[in-house]
Amino acid sequence: MTSTGETTGEPAGPGVLVLAATPIGQVGDAPPRLAQELLGADVIAAEDTRRFKRLTSDLGLSLTARVVSYFEGNETARTPVLLEALLAGQRVVLVTDAGMPSVSDPGYRLVAAAVEHDVTVTAVPGPSAVLTALAVSGLPVDRFCFEGFLPRKAGERSRRLGTLAAEERTMVFFEAPHRTEAALTAMAEAFGDDRAAAVCRELTKTHEEVRRGPLAELVAWAGEGVRGEVTIVVSGAVTVLLPDDPASLKAAVAAKEAAGLSRKDAILAAAREAGVPKREVYNLVHS
Template sequence: MLVLAATPIGQVGDAPPRLAHELATADVVAAEDTRRLKRLTTDLGVTITGRVVSYFEGNESARTPMLLDSLLAGERVLLVTDAGMPSVSDPGYRLVVAAVEHDVRVTAVPGPSAVLTALAVSGLPVDRFCFEGFLPRKAGERKRRLADLADERRTMVFFEAPHRTEAALAAMAQALGDDRAAAVCRELTKTHEEVRRGPLAELVAWAAEGVRGEVTIVVAGAGPAAAIANDPASLRAAVAALEADGTSRKEAIVEVARRAGVPKREVYNLVHGGGHGAQERP
């Protein structure tokens, strides 16, 4: 059996009760950082009796077959990452897929999650949401990703590194609008926990002073007004705006057509002067 175990994102007291038992009884404990695992077991007063192996981004591909062999041999493998639930922006997905493909049972020890904790305290709608993980580090790729999310109606949750938080918020403000509501959740459940709520433009100014610690960003989804108006002037302007941000004209036409719900050819003709496209509104 493969057991995915959530670990505290801040206070060790948040560890699920089953975690200590699983750590003490597993045949194999795969840990993202064995040094952090040692600190965790010390804090929990647990002695690991099984084998401990490292399992992190750099060796995940190579270690997965070895752990799969242990599972197929009938061993109980426990996977823990530095904080939160394994496989959610952390190592684990490859091993889960391999286990499922070989009919190995996969279960989890539920517990702390930065995604759900940030969503719950953000003050933004929680009935529908999506998790977007980390934005791309390169500015161009980040702009394209956010452009794809411009008309996302669900609340969005992101992870971000503290030194990239200002740049990420600025890119969000440019793509989603300065007045889009958001919350930056820093050091969740820890001593210096902080939740800053406000429009993106205001949060950009706050982040300019420097951000420390683990960061989760929650952003409100688009309202009905975020959709591109289906008239020639709006369609042309939308394409021009994307091009100004570095998107190729071809990609901009495809994106605007998708958001407006019109054929790509119609937007193409408008941009290149080959047709009237959507009917002008009176």
């Protein structure tokens, strides 16, 4: 503890694992703490050491830390090595090519191992393609879910999207540019051609582009070819409630409770959507 009563964040025993967010486009978006952590690290685990070298050059940093690669291909084998460094009291900083480590990027295995061995895990917050795309999409942001990358195989992709057809929250996906048209086509088949969506390409970069519209329109646009990093945002399903259908009203309340709303809030939300008095839905649910 400091004299002001604030925690310093420093561990009493083992080292510290720092998940450091890196820019998703412009180097100027790097948080000041990123440079501080890189300069103070004992070991830096980077998804792509060449890209990391360019980043440190752009930031004007001269590092003393040992830099090792940590990517999908060696994540399983490299995790015990990094854990050993942490248990020896070293400060390990993990960075990926863009955004926050472990969010659809390497990092989860190391975090899990560190937590299991009571190693302090902290983060340098910073740029996030998920939140950036969500914010600029123009779609509802009060409730959302992140689905990462869809399966590459068509059948598996369709099945995954089928399980999300009734999802009421706004959904965020990552996708490779050469699979964007196929992904949007599968989404249109699962969610309907008229479901609102946005394709966010090259966020914060020179050629940033956000295309908004119904899925059918976005499929046609993607057919001309897509380049760069892609994040897709899709609006959630809209439940149509019939005022004179007690079963649908009760089912809507149950679904909203299952999604995390209290019984009171679920009843209020269902009543508003159906355009009926709250008391009517309340009596129906408690009958």
